Amino acid sequence: MTPAFKQQFSQIFSNYKWILHLLFWALFYVLNYYRMAQGGVFNNPLFPDPFPQLALTSFMATVLFQSYTMLLWVFPLYQKKRKYIFWGLLFLVLLIGFMAYVLLIKFSASNIPIMSSRPEFEILAQMKRRAMMYFFFSNVFIAFYYFIDIYSHQKEIRRLEHYKTQKIALEGSFLKSQINPHFLFNTMNNIYALSLKKSPQTPVIIERLESLLHYMLYECKSDLVPLENEFTFTNSYIALEKLRHKEEQCKISIDIKGDAAAHQIAPLLLINFLENAFKHGTKTSFGKSWINMEIEISKKEFHFNLRNSKPAKPVHQAFSEYRGGIGLKNVKRRLEILYPRRHQLLINNQPDHFEIDLILNF
Numbered sequence: 001m002t003p004a005f006k007q008q009f010s011q012i013f014s015n016y017k018w019i020l021h022l023l024f025w026a027l028f029y030v031l032n033y034y035r036m037a038q039g040g041v042f043n044n045p046l047f048p049d050p051f052p053q054l055a056l057t058s059f060m061a062t063v064l065f066q067s068y069t070m071l072l073w074v075f076p077l078y079q080k081k082r083k084y085i086f087w088g089l090l091f092l093v094l095l096i097g098f099m100a101y102v103l104l105i106k107f108s109a110s111n112i113p114i115m116s117s118r119p120e121f122e123i124l125a126q127m128k129r130r131a132m133m134y135f136f137f138s139n140v141f142i143a144f145y146y147f148i149d150i151y152s153h154q155k156e157i158r159r160l161e162h163y164k165t166q167k168i169a170l171e172g173s174f175l176k177s178q179i180n181p182h183f184l185f186n187t188m189n190n191i192y193a194l195s196l197k198k199s200p201q202t203p204v205i206i207e208r209l210e211s212l213l214h215y216m217l218y219e220c221k222s223d224l225v226p227l228e229n230e231f232t233f234t235n236s237y238i239a240l241e242k243l244r245h246k247e248e249q250c251k252i253s254i255d256i257k258g259d260a261a262a263h264q265i266a267p268l269l270l271i272n273f274l275e276n277a278f279k280h281g282t283k284t285s286f287g288k289s290w291i292n293m294e295i296e297i298s299k300k301e302f303h304f305n306l307r308n309s310k311p312a313k314p315v316h317q318a319f320s321e322y323r324g325g326i327g328l329k330n331v332k333r334r335l336e337i338l339y340p341r342r343h344q345l346l347i348n349n350q351p352d353h354f355e356i357d358l359i360l361n362f
Helices: 003-013 019-040 049-079 084-110 121-196 200-217 227-244 271-281 317-321 326-338
Strands: 249-257 289-297 301-309 343-349 353-361
Touching: 003 019, 019 121, 049 084, 049 121, 084 121, 121 200, 200 227, 200 289, 227 249, 227 271, 271 289, 271 301, 271 326, 271 353, 326 343
Parallel strands: 249 289
Antiparallel strands: 289 301, 301 353, 343 353
């Protein structure tokens, strides 16, 4: 057997599907036996034994052989490019099955003296009488099989969707959990730098860090948080960074328009952008630097724009980092999971500044 045949055979009979096939053919036999009995074929001197039994057996045998020939060899060809081969073989199998049935009926009748000379059992007469009935009943099994097959596929699709949903939820949780160590690592670097200078601001930064971590650990467990809470968090982070940067060294501009009270957002979605802006846009080697954050909130849309300065002539500085390290990669993937087809993210890396433009649809 070829691999394609084995695969098709397994698909048809796997997972106890063969029981459904047996039940179908048992029911099919009973219905046809009842049809012939109602038609007066059994116990009728015009149709002496064993003709009724042979006629029913011939019909069952040809339909069964034809059905599985189409399932195992003909229907798999439909997926291939040459559809005319499929239609040609389908017509040929139906015709061969029908002719085999007619010839078996003719053979059965010719071996019974009282029936052998009757004109209604001639081949052409049989073809006219039995064509519609044969083609109708011979395709009942195909319709039944594809009904069961579609049901099985729908069940498998639901199972895969469930696994996919679980996978996305787990991945989303993992990505959100990555923010904590990433944020903590950057902030600890800031504290370390201030401690080396023996800055009096070090205890203040540690205190602010505690409140920020409290929000990240205890208030961000749900998928969505009030937009106001997220702004409180980002403003606290910006205030923490301001303690580290002198105002004449780094100018920070914040402009928020719209009503934040009526909306929610995925937690910790903006912090990565802000971290990158402060980390890469406020180095002392740049001289004077700036960060501009503009947010506009409408009824259906959240528009976030963040720009930070870059030196015109970098001093021993490779700017490949602006393409996005773990922080930007993380937030891109979170946007794909949390706002599928409901977000636009543009990253603009210009010679003198770096820009993030994010639009979320509520």
